[in-house]
Amino acid sequence: xxxxxxxxxxxxxxxxxxxxxxxxxxxxxxxxxxxxxxxxxxxxxxxxxxxxxxxxxxxxxxxxxxxxxxxxxxxxxxxxxxxxxxxxxxxxxxxxxxxxxxxxxxxxxxxxxxxxxxxxxxxxxxxxxxxxxxxxxxxxxxxxxxxxxxxxxxxxxxxxxxxxxxxxxxxxxxxxxxxxxxxxxxxxxxxxxxxxxxxxxxxxxxxxxxxxxxxxxxxxxxxxxxxxxxxxxxxxxxxxxxxxxxxxxxxxxxxxxxxxxxxxxxxxxxxxxxxxxxxxxxxxxxxxxxxxxxxxxxxxxxxxxxxxxx
Amino acid sequence: xxxxxxxxxxxxxxxxxxxxxxxxxxxxxxxxxxxxxxxxxxxxxxxxxxxxxxxxxxxxxxxxxxxxxxxxxxxxxxxxxxxxxxxxxxxxxxxxxxxxxxxxxxxxxxxxxxxxxxxxxxxxxxxxxxxxxxxxxxxxxxxxxxxxxxxxxxxxxxxxxxxxxxxxxxxxxxxxxxxxxxxxxxxxxxxxxxxxxxxxxxxxxxxxxxxxxxxxxxxxxxxxxxxxxxxxxxxxxxxxxxxxxxxxxxxxxxxxxxxxxxxxxxxxxxxxxxxxxxxxxxxxxxxxxxxxxxxxxxxxxxxxxxxx
Numbered sequence: 147x148x149x150x151x152x153x154x155x156x157x158x159x160x161x162x163x164x165x166x167x168x169x170x171x172x173x174x175x176x177x178x179x180x181x182x183x184x185x186x187x188x189x190x191x192x193x194x195x196x197x198x199x200x201x202x203x204x205x206x207x208x209x210x211x212x213x214x215x216x217x218x219x220x221x222x223x224x225x226x227x228x229x230x231x232x233x234x235x236x237x238x239x240x241x242x243x244x245x246x247x248x249x250x251x252x253x254x255x256x257x258x259x260x261x262x263x264x265x266x267x268x269x270x271x272x273x274x275x276x277x278x279x280x281x282x283x284x285x286x287x288x289x290x291x292x293x294x295x296x297x298x299x300x301x302x303x304x305x306x307x308x309x310x311x312x313x314x315x316x317x318x319x320x321x322x323x324x325x326x327x328x329x330x331x332x333x334x335x336x337x338x339x340x341x342x343x344x345x346x347x348x349x350x351x352x353x354x355x356x357x358x359x360x361x362x363x364x365x366x367x368x369x370x371x372x373x374x375x376x377x378x379x380x381x382x383x384x385x386x387x388x389x390x391x392x393x394x395x396x397x398x399x400x401x402x403x404x405x406x407x408x409x410x411x412x413x414x415x416x417x418x419x420x421x422x423x424x425x426x427x428x429x430x431x432x433x434x435x436x437x438x439x440x441x442x443x444x445x446x447x448x449x450x451x452x453x454x455x456x
Numbered sequence: 457x458x459x460x461x462x463x464x465x466x467x468x469x470x471x472x473x474x475x476x477x478x479x480x481x482x483x484x485x486x487x488x489x490x491x492x493x494x495x496x497x498x499x500x501x502x503x504x505x506x507x508x509x510x511x512x513x514x515x516x517x518x519x520x521x522x523x524x525x526x527x528x529x530x531x532x533x534x535x536x537x538x539x540x541x542x543x544x545x546x547x548x549x550x551x552x553x554x555x556x557x558x559x560x561x562x563x564x565x566x567x568x569x570x571x572x573x574x575x576x577x578x579x580x581x582x583x584x585x586x587x588x589x590x591x592x593x594x595x596x597x598x599x600x601x602x603x604x605x606x607x608x609x610x611x612x613x614x615x616x617x618x619x620x621x622x623x624x625x626x627x628x629x630x631x632x633x634x635x636x637x638x639x640x641x642x643x644x645x646x647x648x649x650x651x652x653x654x655x656x657x658x659x660x661x662x663x664x665x666x667x668x669x670x671x672x673x674x675x676x677x678x679x680x681x682x683x684x685x686x687x688x689x690x691x692x693x694x695x696x697x698x699x700x701x702x703x704x705x706x707x708x709x710x711x712x713x714x715x716x717x718x719x720x721x722x723x724x725x726x727x728x729x730x731x732x733x734x735x736x737x738x739x740x741x742x743x744x745x746x747x748x749x750x751x752x753x754x755x756x757x758x759x760x761x762x763x764x
Contacts, residue, residue, distance in 0.1 A: 200558075245752050246752070251554060252494055252554050255555075256702065256748075256751060257752060260744045260747045260748035261744075261745070264744040267741045271738060271741060389559070423571070423573050425569070426570035426571065426574070429562075429565065429567035430567060431563070432559060432560065432566070433546060433560050433563035435559075436550060437549055
């Protein structure tokens with residue numbers, strides 16, 4: 147009960163902030179919520195199933211480009227385009243899972259990294275359609291969902307909140323089902339789970355597809371809300387960001403991805419006022435985290451304050 | 457020109473790529489083989505080598521060969537020392553856990569890259585080669601009076617490029633001698649095959665690890681000093697060598713030095729030849745897909761013998 151109150155409380159708080167925040171932070175928070183949805187997707191695979199992927203940008207970009215190219219070249223309305231993005235994410239993550247899950251450990255990381263890199267280069271190669279690094283702007287006229295203009299800051303915030311809330315509650319529900327428990331068990335000891343008679347491959351496959359589809363939903367949402375799609379979103383950097391956010395917030399906690407994204411976003415926001423080399427701070431934070439707090443922020447909360455935090 | 461001269465030119469360019477790639481990849485392979493650490497920051501050690509070479513060539517007046525010669529010795533030593541420091545302060549404290557070291561070396565990558573951006577700036581800067589004589593290559597063509605020797609325009613190489621290939625071969629032989637014939641090489645191979653047993657026999661495993669990490673980074677820096685008169689020094693130049701080294705190390709079999717060298721020659725030559733005839737982006741797509749698929753279906757690499 148306390149668990150549901152905590153997570154519903156966060157969503158209510160974010161809704162209340164819609165009316166309270168000044169314009170600048172209001173816009174930032176909308177972006178953080180979409181990116182946190184991406185991190186939630188990543189967390190299901192990394193935090194709960196224990197599979198470290200370095201290729202999630204591929205799924206984010208599948209959603210972004212599935213949606214964006216659908217609008218740009220097929221003339222779809224936003225809702226079907228969003229769905230197309232989700233389907234693209236599910237297909238790409240399913241395909242990669244079938245290949246990558248034959249490996250484990252370091253090989254899994256490198257395989258996902260390589261396929262994501264191939265996907266990024268493919269986006270550059272077909273520059274006539276995707277406009278490569280430069281990217282393309284999704285026209286304001288085609289971003290109206292059922293007559294609601296998503297480029298308006300107010301609507302954008304609420305749409306981001308709906309996306310984030312859905313992903314948050316979905317992940318909370320998922321990790322408390324028997325299926326989610328098996329994922330955690332696979333993370334802890336895969337051999338033992340297999341001995342108990344579970345099909346670990348099928349569970350890992352499902353986890354990767356769910357994780358990839360949520361990442362794709364975040365990608366498609368990002369494109370719809372902020373009206374831009376570019377190949378940068380498919381680069382290695384965007385595979386490393388969710389890892390960073392999840393590690394910072396606490397891998398294997400439901401709230402961790404949001405906390406980590408928020409913290410990192412404002413860390414970079416504040417530091418880019420001081421120096422242009424803001425990625426330096428990301429690097430220092432990564433090294434410091436692996437050294438001093440491998441559990442992340444919410445992980446420390448779970449360890450010290452509340453053992454039952456999901 | 458006909459196809460033939462093009463092919464010769466592509467092979468020569470490919471051989472230079474292969475020589476530099478072999479040095480970089482052997483460094484990566486050494487670190488992975490002995491320490492079981494995947495060093496994502498390897499490309500940044502390469503970049504640091506190039507930047508230090510520029511700084512020395514720029515700072516020392518006189519003939520370009522002076523600055524270059526100093527860089528050839530100093531850059532690998534400085535980069536190696538930095539790597540040893542990184543190993544002792546970060547990697548050692550993570551107990552060389554494979555997943556956590558990957559995250560830490562990603563962090564290291566950003567730190568090195570951005571510090572270079574702050575100190576050196578975003579420009580690509582050239583370094584003068586110590587010697588650079590143009591050598592034209594003759595070609596035989598069947599003309600009206602039978603076979604005759606011609607000198608096609610554009611077909612040629614420079615003495616420096618040939619020197620790079622020779623230097624790389626010499627360094628690779630030295631590395632082989634170090635690993636196979638010296639006492640320290642014996643200790644490294646012992647640590648590689650069984651860490652616990654090496655520790656039990658009184659081998660200072662942590663010092664061996666620090667040395668190997670420094671040696672790997674030093675090899676990358678040396679490769680960069682060699683290539684910097686041909687390319688230019690830039691703070692983002694580490695990405696391509698990193699990716700290609702991964703390709704080479706995986707295709708050659710993780711941790712196998714001879715496999716790594718064979719794969720470097722193969723990849724370097726084919727990269728040169730493919731890039732002449734097709735788009736470089738397409739060449740990279742094929743290379744990355746190849747690595748992914750090799751890892752999935754033949755995890756021991758194309759030349760590896762044991763399961764990885």
